[in-house]
Each structure stands twice: as C-alpha cells, then as structure tokens.
Amino acid sequence: MEILQLLLSGLANGCVYGLVALGFVLIYKATEAVNFAQGDFMMLGAFVMVGLVNPQFMGLNFWLAVPIALIIMAVLGYLLDLTVLRFMFGQSQTAVVILTIALGFVIRFIAGLIWGHEPLNLHSPLRLGDVRLGDVVLSMADIAVIVVTLLMTVLLWQFFQRTKLGLAMQAASQNQMAAYYMGIPVKRVQGAVWALAGAVACVAGILYASKGTLDISSGFIGIKAFAAAVIGGFGSLPGALMGGLIVGVIEPFAARFLPSGYSQLAAYSLLILVLIFRPHGLFAQVRTKKV
Amino acid sequence: MRFHFKTSYDQDIRLFPDGWTFSLYAALLVLMLVMPWLISDFYLGEMTNVLIWAVAGLGLMLLTGQTGQVSLGHSAFMALGCYLCVNFIEMGLPFLAAFLLAGVVTGIIGGIIAIPALRLHGVYLAIFTLALAILADDMIVILEPWTGGVNGYFAPEIWIFGVEVNRWVNPSAWYYLALGTSIFVALLYRNLLRSPLGRAFAAVRDSEISAQAMGVDVARTKTLAFGLSCAFAGLGGALMGLFAGAFNNETFNFLIAIQLLMMIIIGGLGFIHGAFLGAIVIAFLPQFLSILTDQMGSSSIPGLEVGVFGMILIAFILFEPMGLYGRWLKIRTWLELFPFARRDMFRRQKTYLKTERLR
Numbered sequence: 001m002e003i004l005q006l007l008l009s010g011l012a013n014g015c016v017y018g019l020v021a022l023g024f025v026l027i028y029k030a031t032e033a034v035n036f037a038q039g040d041f042m043m044l045g046a047f048v049m050v051g052l053v054n055p056q057f058m059g060l061n062f063w064l065a066v067p068i069a070l071i072i073m074a075v076l077g078y079l080l081d082l083t084v085l086r087f088m089f090g091q092s093q094t095a096v097v098i099l100t101i102a103l104g105f106v107i108r109f110i111a112g113l114i115w116g117h118e119p120l121n122l123h124s125p126l127r128l129g130d131v132r133l134g135d136v137v138l139s140m141a142d143i144a145v146i147v148v149t150l151l152m153t154v155l156l157w158q159f160f161q162r163t164k165l166g167l168a169m170q171a172a173s174q175n176q177m178a179a180y181y182m183g184i185p186v187k188r189v190q191g192a193v194w195a196l197a198g199a200v201a202c203v204a205g206i207l208y209a210s211k212g213t214l215d216i217s218s219g220f221i222g223i224k225a226f227a228a229a230v231i232g233g234f235g236s237l238p239g240a241l242m243g244g245l246i247v248g249v250i251e252p253f254a255a256r257f258l259p260s261g262y263s264q265l266a267a268y269s270l271l272i273l274v275l276i277f278r279p280h281g282l283f284a285q286v287r288t289k290k291v
Numbered sequence: 292m293r294f295h296f297k298t299s300y301d302q303d304i305r306l307f308p309d310g311w312t313f314s315l316y317a318a319l320l321v322l323m324l325v326m327p328w329l330i331s332d333f334y335l336g337e338m339t340n341v342l343i344w345a346v347a348g349l350g351l352m353l354l355t356g357q358t359g360q361v362s363l364g365h366s367a368f369m370a371l372g373c374y375l376c377v378n379f380i381e382m383g384l385p386f387l388a389a390f391l392l393a394g395v396v397t398g399i400i401g402g403i404i405a406i407p408a409l410r411l412h413g414v415y416l417a418i419f420t421l422a423l424a425i426l427a428d429d430m431i432v433i434l435e436p437w438t439g440g441v442n443g444y445f446a447p448e449i450w451i452f453g454v455e456v457n458r459w460v461n462p463s464a465w466y467y468l469a470l471g472t473s474i475f476v477a478l479l480y481r482n483l484l485r486s487p488l489g490r491a492f493a494a495v496r497d498s499e500i501s502a503q504a505m506g507v508d509v510a511r512t513k514t515l516a517f518g519l520s521c522a523f524a525g526l527g528g529a530l531m532g533l534f535a536g537a538f539n540n541e542t543f544n545f546l547i548a549i550q551l552l553m554m555i556i557i558g559g560l561g562f563i564h565g566a567f568l569g570a571i572v573i574a575f576l577p578q579f580l581s582i583l584t585d586q587m588g589s590s591s592i593p594g595l596e597v598g599v600f601g602m603i604l605i606a607f608i609l610f611e612p613m614g615l616y617g618r619w620l621k622i623r624t625w626l627e628l629f630p631f632a633r634r635d636m637f638r639r640q641k642t643y644l645k646t647e648r649l650r
Contacts, residue, residue, distance in 0.1 A: 276410075
C-alpha cells in the first residue's frame with residue numbers, strides 16, 4: 001500500500017513536471033529553440049492566477065479567472081516572441097538558450113516586484129478534500145493534475161498530428177526556408193507557438209499552485225522539467241509526459257529508500273545516465289546530423 | 292592607420308602584431324602593477340574580485356568562445372578546484388603547489404567527465420553540465436569529511452615565499468596573486484590559440500563536420516578543451532573561495548555558472564579581452580546599483596541585481612551579440628578606416644534553420 005501511495009503521489013508530481021516539459025517540447029518542436037524560461041513562465045502563470053483569484057488582490061471567481069489567466073499568459077507569450085525572440089530569427093540555438101535564461105531572471109525579478117517574495121497560497125477549489133481509495137489517500141488537486149495533464153498531452157499531440165497549424169509548426173521547424181516557400185507564415189506561426197506555450201505554462205502553474213505554496217523561485221522546478229523533457233527525448237510530446245512521470249515517481253521512492261542526502265541526486269543522476277547512454281532521450285528523434 | 296606588411300610566416304602567430312600593440316599592453320601591465328598605490332583598499336578588493344572572475348571566465352571562454360561548447364556547469368569545477376586546493380593545503384603542501392596542483396587535477400577530472408559528454412551537442416551538453424552543477428551542490432554536502440558540508444570551510448592561511456597573503460592585512464598581496472594568476476592564464480590561453488590545438492578548437496567551433504574532414508580529431512580536441520577549461524575554472528574557483536574567506540556548498544551554486552556564462556557573453560565571446568570586460572561588469576554592477584538606489588533615495592530592491600543583469604544580457608544578445616569587446620572592435624575599425632568604414636562590414640550572415648530531427 002505504501003508503495004502504491006508513493007507511486008500515485010509521484011505520478012501527480014510527475015504530471016506537473018510533464019506539463020512544464022510539454023511547454024519546452026512545444027517550443028522545441030515548432031522553433032527548434034529551447035526555452036529555459038518555461039519554469040519561470042509557469043511561475044508567472046501561477047502568480048497571474050493568484051493575482052486574479054486571491055481576495056487580497058482581485059478576488060475573482062476561480063472558474064472565471066482560469067480563462068482570463070490563460071489569455072493573459074498567451075498574450076504575454078505572443079508579445080515576448082514579437083518583441084524579443086523574433087529578432088533571434090536565424091541565429092544559433094545557443095544564443096536563444098542564453099537569451100531565455102536571461103528572460104527567466106527578468107521574469108523572476110518582475111514577479112518579485114509585483115507579488116513580493118513571501119510564499120503565497122492560491123485560493124483554489126481543487127484544494128478541498130481528499131479522496132480515499134482503500135488505504136490510498138489522494139488529494140483532489142492530485143487527481144485534477146493527473147486528469148488535466150493526460151488531457152493536455154492528448155490534445156496537443158493530436159494538435160500537432162492533425163491540424164493545419166500544428167503541421168505548419170512542424171514544417172517551420174524542419175526547414176524554415178522551405179516552409180516559407182510553401183506559404184507558411186513562419187514568423188506568425190512561431191508567435192502562435194509561444195502563445196500556446198504561455199497558455200500551457202499557465203495551466204501547469206495553476207495546477208502547481210493548487211497543490212502547494214508558491215513563491216518566485218518555484219520556477220526552478222523548470223530544471224527538473226527539463227530533465228524530464230530530455231529523458232523523454234526532446235521533441236516528443238508523449239515522451240515529455242513519460243519523462244515527467246519517471247522523474248516524478250523516482251523522487252518519492254528515492255526519498256523513501258535512499259539515505260538522506262542522496263535522494264536529491266536521483267533525478268539528476270538518471271538524467272546524466274540517460275544522456276550518456278541514450279544521448280537523445282528514451283524516445284529519440286535524432287540521428288546523425290547531415291551536412 | 293597602420294599597415295601590416297608581412298614578410299614572414301612567423302608574423303601571423305606573434306604574441307603582439309606590432310610594437311604599438313606591445314607598448315599598449317606594456318602600459319596596461321604597468322598600470323595594473325601600480326594599482327595598489329592609486330586606489331583605496333576597498334576598490335583594490337573589487338579589482339581582485341574582477342581578476343578572479345576573469346580567470347574563471349577565461350576558463351569558460353576557452354570552452355564556449357573558442358570551442359563552441361556551452362557549459363552551464365562550470366561552478367562544479369570551480370568548487371572542485373577550491374576544495375582540492377584547500378585539502379592540498381591541509382595535507383601540508385605549500386600554497387603555490389597546492390593551487391597549481393588543484394588546477395591540474397580539476398583539469399584531469401574535467402577531461403574524464405568530458406568523455407561521455409562528448410557525444411552531446413548544443414543544448415544537450417548544456418543540460419548535462421547543468422545537472423553536474425546541481426549534483427555538485429549535493430555532493431559537497433555528502434562529502435562532508437573533505438568539504439565541511441553545509442557548515443563549510445574557513446579558508447586556511449596562505450603563505451607564498453614567507454609572505455602572508457591575507458585579504459584584511461595586506462590586500463595588495465591578494466591583488467598581486469590574482470593579477471599574477473590572471474596574467475599566467477591569459478598568456479597560456481593566448482599561446483594555446485597560436486598553437487595547432489587552438490586552431491583545432493576554432494575549427495570544431497565553426498563546424499564539427501568540416502573539422503573532421505580537415506583531419507582534426509574532434510573527440511580529442513573537445514576533451515582537451517573541456518579539460519583545460521576546467522583547469523582554468525578550478526584555479527578561478529580556488530581563488531574565489533579563498534578570497535571569500537569562508538565557503539560552503541552555496542558559494543558554488545549553479546547560478547554562479549550561469550552568471551559566468553552571461554559574463555563572457557556580455558564581455559564578448561571568443562576574445563580574451565571579453566573575459567576581463569565581462570568580469571568588470573559583473574563585479575561592479577552590484578556596487579553601481581546600490582549607489583544608484585541610494586541616490587534615488589529608495590531602499591534596496593531584492594533581486595534587482597539579477598534582474599538588471601538579465602536585462603543587460605538580453606540587450607546584448609539582441610543588439611550586440613559580439614559583446615563589449617565586439618563593440619570596441621567596431622568602433623576601432625571605424626576610427627582606423629575613417630572615412631571609409633561601411634555599415635555592413637560587420638553584418639551577420641542569416642542562417643535558416645533546419646531540424647536535426649528526422650521524425
């Protein structure tokens with residue numbers, strides 16, 4: 001029973017990692033850039049939600065605030081692309097990596113200015129109550145996280161496979177020049193994917209804030225989500241979810257069965273092992289680079 | 292306007308292209324040597340800090356600027372260098388021997404770690420090294436007998452040839468130690484660039500596949516670059532820890548590695564000068580900001596430094612990707628060619644992205 005409990009709570013945590021990792025993969029899939037600020041996006045999304053819902057700020061109804069927060073984050077994502085990332089068009093991947101790390105710093109600074117540095121609690125209806133399944137106790141928030149994450153993954157996956165915009169995004173990342181020739185508005189498509197990533201980050205942020213407290217360094221779980229995305233193989237949406245679940249499940253088990261001090265090592269050690277033995281993740285999409 | 296009329300192949304690899312450049316650097320050296328008599332002890336300490344950051348920055352520059360491999364984990368190697376140096380001193384080695392040995396051992400360990408990391412490109416290498424930096428933080432806590440764990444270490448006394456190097460008693464000795472190390476590392480770096488290995492580094496940076504086609508052993512080159520880079524970072528880390536006086540796992544947080552990377556980008560990727568210019572920015576920015584907030588009459592804003600630093604970095608990447616030194620090169624070229632300089636002389640070539648993924 002204990003193992004099942006650890007497994008389930010690990011899965012719920014893993015889903016949050018998976019959701020943030022989905023954001024990484026979205027942007028990577030469509031623009032071949034890696035957004036190191038995705039964790040801070042999530043933090044910002046959660047804070048926007050806190051700003052809308054909590055009584056000391058605007059005190060809106062939770063379900064009314066969700067779409068507003070999503071829209072705000074999507075617009076922010078689009079504006080960020082419009083004002084900053086579009087100028088990186090046609091430059092090296094590493095420059096974008098460093099740019100997004102810097103963006104993360106700036107986002108953290110701005111969030112600190114607006115919402116302060118004290119940990120906050122989101123007034124979320126998901127916080128109410130636990131569900132008992134036999135001996136296993138799960139909070140409502142955990143269940144919501146798992147359900148929403150699965151739904152999001154399937155939706156986004158289908159979006160990339162089926163819809164015109166999703167296919168355009170894939171084409172734009174595979175060969176920008178050729179995509180231009182085919183009449184795809186590459187820059188606008190990139191803007192769209194940043195908006196989408198903003199919205200996904202917002203969902204992740206809302207769920208994260210529903211599970212626990214929130215402060216401006218919450219964005220650092222982006223690093224774990226990053227590990228998740230790499231373990232799953234960058235560029236694969238189901239892979240990102242799988243990676244998130246693996247990282248999420250390993251953590252509580254390591255904390256339970258390894259001596260203290262070693263448990264934090266588990267996730268990153270796994271990451272390093274995966275990178276050494278399967279450099280492109282478990283669901284690899286890369287083969288040898290062609291000239 | 293100066294013309295370089297080359298009469299021998301040696302001229303291409305001289306340390307200084309002409310007498311004018313040589314005299315400029317000589318003047319700079321003299322200025323640096325008399326610095327303790329020119330500025331107060333406080334600013335001398337800041338200068339020492341600049342030089343220490345520059346040493347570590349040169350290490351990362353060799354890897355990122357010269358060989359094109361991004362590392363977000365150099366704080367791990369700085370920590371390694373620092374703890375090795377302290378442990379060697381505790382074992383009874385004289386400081387200079389312990390210091391240099393720490394650099395060498397860090398370099399060897401870095402080279403060994405580089406072997407599996409070699410297969411990784413770009414972003415994957417960045418993640419790998421980031422994971423190393425985070426692991427290093429936990430490892431320092433676990434390896435308490437050698438590192439002092441969370442409580443940390445107090446830096447031992449440093450004696451060099453009978454002179455005590457203490458930050459509070461004689462700051463100028465510390466300054467000369469940092470200056471000597473940075474000159475040593477910069478000269479080593481410069482000489483490396485003139486050697487076949489340095490050319491191989493640049494070849495790997497520009498295109499691994501072309502480098503391979505030209506007969507460069509890519510794996511060996513990258514391992515050497517990583518090892519040398521870690522050795523320099525180790526020296527920088529040793530100085531940083533000892534200069535701070537007390538250090539624990541927090542001193543070499545992974546944010547230090549990110550700051551180091553940002554620093555060399557602001558300074559100018561691929562230039563020795565860039566490491567020094569970036570170090571000046573990173574060391575003096577907190578002072579500058581605190582003076583500024585004092586002037587404005589407001590109390591200190593938490594996180595301001597990092598936020599402003601991020602904004603500066605974004606501005607540089609967008610508008611001046613070659614960094615401060617690149618900007619200076621442009622100004623200098625404009626002055627030298629006046630009035631014939633053209634706006635597009637430094638224009639970047641656009642590349643269009645193609646995926647490396649096949650599915």
